[in-house]
Amino acid sequence: MKKIVVAIDGYSACGKSSTAKQVASILGYTYIDSGAMYRAVTLYFEQNHISLTNESEIAKALENIDITFLVNAKSGLNETYLNGLNVEEEIRKMYISNKVSQVSSIKAVRDAMVAQQRKLGKKKGVVMDGRDIxxxxxxxxxxxxxxxxxxxxxxxxRQAEYLEKKQLVDLEEILENLKTRDHLDTTREESPLKQAEDAVVVDTTFRTLEEQVEEVINLALSKIIDT
Structure with missing residues (x-):
């Protein structure tokens, strides 16, 4: 059976990552969290006080960033490593969410991450979620x-996700963050968030995670059979 590439794009907190992880697991594919890559870069920039307007600082920083994914033996889930350190928990915090859209709009950052993503998906058999996949x-x-x-x-x-991690964040703060990220993601000059002409729209407002996963699996199987 031939392998395909499953690209899942969309807005924050629509269930992209949760769906992509389960779809990859069911198909036996590799899951690549592109959002985690941009979050890891954001964390590095924050920790090293990189100016988002200084091109030379950004270029030098990107040379020192190595992002990898390793499966947690207990949970079976991919976790993000930045230069050898597990940063999965840190990159999900609110202060990273507040900065990641700004960082991901920088051309040099996007070029570097897209190159890595294409390399990871070269052999197909991958499910990748993000904004411009x-x-x-x-x-x-x-x-x-x-x-x-x-x-x-x-x-x-998103609030429920924070509560699971014992982070109490006001709903209004989360909504403002989502609105800001939506605006930045859809209006940025580099690789803005938009629907591909041949993409299938999945509205998850009234769907359970199981229903979302089932729909994408059915879509994937139809493509695999036709390939």
Whole structure:
């Protein structure tokens, strides 16, 4: 059976990552969290006080950034490593969420991450989620999915994620963050968030995670059979 590339794009907190992880697991594919890569870069910039307007500082910093994914033996989930250190928990915190859209809009950052993402997906058999996977990273992906959901539902989901990690964040703060990220993601000059012409729209507002996963799996299987 031939392998394909599954590209899942969409807005924050629509269920992209949760869906992509399960789809990859069911298909036996590799899951690549492109958002985690940009979050890791953001963390590095924060820790090393990199100016987002200093091109030479950014270029030098990117040369020193190595991002890898390793599977946690207990949970079976991919975790993000920055220069050999597990940063999975740190990159999910609110202060990173507040900065990641700014960092990911920088051309040099996007060029570096897209190059890594294409390398990871060269052999196919991957599920990757993000903002520009179907429009930039893998324009020829066999399956492209674009996820949307009501912003209040998205906010409630994100708040629940924080609570699971024992982080108490006000819903209004989360909604403002989502609105800001939506604006930055869709209006940035470099690789803006937009639906690919051949993408299938999946509205997750009133769908459970299981229903989302089932729909994408069915779409993927139809592409695999046709490939």
């Amino acid at each position: 179907g429009t930039v990273v893998f324009k020829d992906a066999e399956l492209k999915v674009f996820m949307v959901a009501d912003i209040y539902i998205r906010g409630a989901r």
